Amino acid sequence: MPELPEVETTRRGIAPLAIGRRIAAVHVYDPRLRWPVPPSLPALVAGHTIDALDRRSKYLLFRLTADTLLVHFGMTGSLRAFRDAPPRRLHDHVDIVLDSGVTLRYHDPRRFGAMLWLPPPAESHPLLAALGPEPFDAAFDADYLWRATRSRTAAIKLALMDNRLVTGVGNIYANESLFRAGIRPTTPASRLSKPRLGRLVAAVRATLTDAIAKGGSTLRDYVDSRGEPGYFQLDYFVYGRQGLPCRVCRAEIREIRQGGRASTYCRRCQR
Numbered sequence: 001m002p003e004l005p006e007v008e009t010t011r012r013g014i015a016p017l018a019i020g021r022r023i024a025a026v027h028v029y030d031p032r033l034r035w036p037v038p039p040s041l042p043a044l045v046a047g048h049t050i051d052a053l054d055r056r057s058k059y060l061l062f063r064l065t066a067d068t069l070l071v072h073f074g075m076t077g078s079l080r081a082f083r084d085a086p087p088r089r090l091h092d093h094v095d096i097v098l099d100s101g102v103t104l105r106y107h108d109p110r111r112f113g114a115m116l117w118l119p120p121p122a123e124s125h126p127l128l129a130a131l132g133p134e135p136f137d138a139a140f141d142a143d144y145l146w147r148a149t150r151s152r153t154a155a156i157k158l159a160l161m162d163n164r165l166v167t168g169v170g171n172i173y174a175n176e177s178l179f180r181a182g183i184r185p186t187t188p189a190s191r192l193s194k195p196r197l198g199r200l201v202a203a204v205r206a207t208l209t210d211a212i213a214k215g216g217s218t219l220r221d222y223v224d225s226r227g228e229p230g231y232f233q234l235d236y237f238v239y240g241r242q243g244l245p246c247r248v249c250r251a252e253i254r255e256i257r258q259g260g261r262a263s264t265y266c267r268r269c270q271r
């Protein structure tokens with residue numbers, strides 16, 4: 001599943017080709033995504049110039065002066081750029097053709113993604129309005145996290161994955177960040193001290209930074225590549241390593257379920 005680092009890598013791969021270009025045409029071959037692509041979308045965005053390409057949580061936002069084109073990758077979506085678009089393949093659902101001749105092609109086998117037009121102000125759209133701070137925002141710090149969790153009896157792992165508290169920290173990165181911070185995923189959020197939450201903030205940023213850096217080496221997958229963009233395989237400390245020895249202390253990595261998702265942790269390194 002594309003997580004924040006994959007979306008950020010897509011943004012960095014596509015931005016140089018998209019920013020400053022005009023959208024010449026949008027071709028929707030199959031509108032049946034998680035929410036149907038609105039029939040009016042091609043006419044609403046065609047002719048507009050892409051002023052900026054932003055990311056908010058796991059949403060990619062094409063800023064078209066006042067309006068915004070939002071792209072979400074769901075479970076299996078990807079967006080790639082072609083200077084000379086090859087014939088469409090199965091699951092290629094939307095083409096965004098730029099005035100330079102570059103085609104941005106949206107591919108999504110399971111069709112849980114989305115492509116929506118947002119009128120201004122885009123930030124008040126229901127998908128964006130309730131989002132908390134980005135992990136790299138200055139507003140996401142130990143003080144903020146401490147204040148925001150005092151009344152939360154939920155486990156810190158679930159709090160960390162709540163987009164209203166901080167956006168874009170999915171299951172993989174929640175598990176890895178908690179390991180790096182030495183915090184057990186089941187600890188009630190309200191019981192964590194400010195210094196420990198400060199370590200968690202640093203761990204979230206370090207984990208995502210490593211994944212984005214890893215993504216840098218796959219940027220070419222987003223331009224003129226017919227292969228699927230790779231999802232980054234970090235050298236995980238705990239994610240997917242249940243039953244294996246901890247890379248730090250050799251104790252066996254445990255797995256439990258929280259909120260329907262797998263949590264993996266080291267009972268010796270994480271308290």
Ligand SMILES: [Zn+2]
Nearest residue numbers: 246249266269
């Ligand atoms: Zn350990």
